[in-house]
């Protein structure tokens with residue numbers, strides 16, 4: 001824990017401090033990874049509450065994952081307790097609202113369920129309940145699940161596009177934040193193929209009849225409500241006078257609309273982010289909102305931070321070179337605050353013969369790093385000290401393995417398990433969509449006669465499921481159920497005996513929310529799930545054309561999609577503090593392939609100066625560039 005000086009802003013550098021000291025009006029903090037954006041946000045929040053007299057209840061901080069929200073709340077409590085020890089109880093910041101967009105939307109709905117024909121006990125629909133509702137709306141027989149699934153996907157897509165088309169029709173001119181004008185969108189959108197308006201109406205009615213809302217409605221419904229009710233908008237604006245949003249580059253249309261309703265154009269909105277880390281467009285994120293912040297909030301103060309406190313100089317240089325061809329931030333400077341590292345720890349690029357070889361490389365290296373004192377003894381084996389350099393004191397918790405697709409985790413987990421390395425694997429998927437979770441939750445909801453702590457009930461339910469032959473989903477394995485119990489325990493423990501909170505958190509949560517930074521395990525994450533995190537040692541595996549950039553058979557990516565893939569690489573590289581390992585395999589079998597196919601290294605790697613890394617492995621010669629290669633520098 002850091003020691004606090006006399007003021008809360010003393011832990012910031014002069015630029016960060018200047019950003020935190022702008023306490024009136026809109027502020028945009030635009031800065032690269034590791035420049036202390038999140039840290040500045042938390043200090044600014046603490047400063048406002050402890051030193052500027054803003055009541056904690058007037059502060060609303062929005063983050064993208066519940067895990068980030070929990071961490072922010074904890075940091076705030078620590079800061080305030082240390083800053084005002086004499087008022088430890090009074091000033092813990094407990095009154096501040098720190099939440100995700102989903103949780104915020106849910107809490108607004110909870111205050112006005114009657115406005116949507118819901119009772120106070122309404123719930124968020126799980127996947128089966130959504131399918132039931134869409135089946136009823138379309139008049140499908142019960143056994144047409146595949147058709148219902150397809151319709152549901154179309155309906156969700158339609159709803160998303162319809163919102164954008166409406167917004168586009170109003171033009172991209174900046175809105176004034178008044179009710180009714182809050183959904184201006186950005187960019188060209190395709191016309192939806194079919195008009196599903198009636199289906200959406202019937203589906204919504206079917207949900208309401210069951211006292212349900214679906215996940216996409218959690219932000220959409222509050223926007224609908226506020227757009228029609230100026231008095232309510234005014235009430236919320238009085239309640240939240242200071243609003244903070246981290247990772248602003250990833251807001252989507254409805255989240256943006258909600259923000260415009262909650263924050264007047266000259267309001268105290270502090271938006272923080274990095275357009276080059278915008279990686280969620282497949283979920284509707286729209287980086288355009290970040291890029292036009294100064295138009296939307298004309299009195300905004302724009303602050304740039306340029307010192308990176310996270311990574312060694314070579315890692316930072318590699319990241320800057322990797323993003324350069326597609327950067328969205330003109331003239332950005334990103335300088336290492338850490339000294340003396342350029343000739344020290346370097347980046348390692350490993351060319352593997354196969355995914356299994358790549359996984360073995362990860363396992364050997366983890367073993368050597370955590371083995372600590374044995375660096376010099378490694379010279380006899382395939383792993384030698386050049387691969388690592390002395391790092392000292394590395395624990396499993398310091399290490400992360402990042403990859404583009406969840407399927408890549410399999411060989412890595414196998415290899416690490418063989419070496420006895422404990423792991424925790426998390427993706428950005430919705431918790432309810434992970435295999436086994438919905439089955440356990442279903443049992444839990446309908447099982448009568450079990451009471452008490454949710455954690456114990458989850459374990460009991462899982463035992464019942466494992467012991468039972470006829471599972472609701474025949475493909476569900478015992479291993480899935482055990483893993484699900486593990487995806488669920490941290491959440492269950494937090495919720496005590498409160499089943500409704502547990503279910504609501506489950507419905508809005510992502511798997512990465514249950515990641516435990518304190519566990520003595522190696523972390524395995526999708527690149528999407530790694531956003532905002534940092535680790536002393538990072539392995540970025542599968543740096544191959546086809547995986548990064550990701551390509552689906554028969555669907556060539558657009559330029560925009562390719563640029564986003566490059567941003568994923570940028571996010572991945574910049575998670576590393578001290579050590580970075582980039583690896584790729586010469587052959588890989590992907591879903592749908594009969595046998596392993598030759599794979600080329602990611603064309604994105606060509607943008608990184610080869611003098612920044614040591615190249616080892618089976619194929620140290622650069623491969624011949626392919627005709628379908630991307631535009632490279």
Ligand code: ATP
Pocket residue numbers: 011012013016031032033034035036037038039040274277308309310531532533534
């Ligand atoms: P990202 O874009 O990846 O979310 P970020 O800009 O939010 O990154 P932070 O996570 O806030 O960056 O900070 C990165 C690291 O640098 C953290 O370990 C943080 O504690 C440290 N750091 C930030 N500012 C300072 C500072 N002024 N002095 C020392 N360390 C700092």
Ligand code: MG
Pocket residue numbers: 037038039532
């Ligand atoms: Mg951050």
